[in-house]
Amino acid sequence: MIRLHHCHETRSMRSLWLLNELDLEFELQIHPFDKSLRSPEYLSLNPAGRVPALEIEGDVVFESGAITELLCERHSPDRLGRNPQDPDRPDWLTWVHFAETVSQHSAALTQQHIALYDDAMRSPIVMKLEAARLGKCFEAIEGRLSTPVENRDYLLTSGFSAADISVGQAVYMARHFVRLEAFPELAKWYDRITERPSFAASLPPEGAELLYKRDFYEVWNG
Incomplete structure (x- = not known):
């Protein structure tokens, strides 16, 4: 079983995009971008109270770079990953x-x-x-x-x-x-x-609450 804990328009989108590219079966648990990530239940998965957190085969991985390495090693060492002997x-x-x-x-x-x-x-x-x-x-x-x-x-x-x-x-x-x-x-x-x-497939669905309300944010001058 694979379950990804995700907030729209955050680093967890990196893991979601990879899971979709790998075409793996997984469950997506969407969280609001708020203090609920500090709940004791969620902190048991990611002690920093952030996303992503990936539950996979009884383990929990909560750093996006580590998630990328793990998923590629297990599911795509040569196409999306590069094995240790690869020049790249x-x-x-x-x-x-x-x-x-x-x-x-x-x-x-x-x-x-x-x-x-x-x-x-x-x-x-x-x-x-x-x-x-x-x-x-x-x-x-x-x-x-x-x-x-x-x-x-x-x-x-x-x-x-x-x-x-x-x-x-x-x-x-x-x-x-x-x-x-x-x-x-x-x-x-x-x-x-x-x-x-x-x-x-990794973008927020229509009607989702977005983190970024504008396409671009100019430097604020006070």
Whole structure:
């Protein structure tokens, strides 16, 4: 049995997208993005009170990078994962976990723009710094996708993988704070990977309560 605990438009979408791409049978437990994640019942699954949490064959895994590694090792070591002998394994690991670097800056901006309920609590300096750091992350992805190799359609030379899912989901969140237009290769890659049915299946359904109420959040100047 596989059960994913999920909130719309959060890091758990990374695990949901991967489960859909793997075409596995699983149960989806959707939680509101609120204090209910601090309930004793949920904290027994994820002591940080965050999503994702993946229940799988009697175990619980609650870090998205670890979930990605585990699911790929068990269900797709060569297509979506890369086995330890694969020349692309170091790059696969690097980009799978780089997704969290992107996400931490998006999370800081989400807190500033959305979670804080009083303008006096917001910091234009923090917003500018975190948006600049996201821009540096986008530059890193742009540089990777601009590497002059044949058929550079994905992050790995050997083709589409869970690395694209992990970083792609991080960009899905980050694009609310940094525009993609300045990064043409990243934008083309993002369009390419989000055309996959597994991505569409991971989006919030129509009528769902969304975390992001706007397509883009400008830096707040007070």
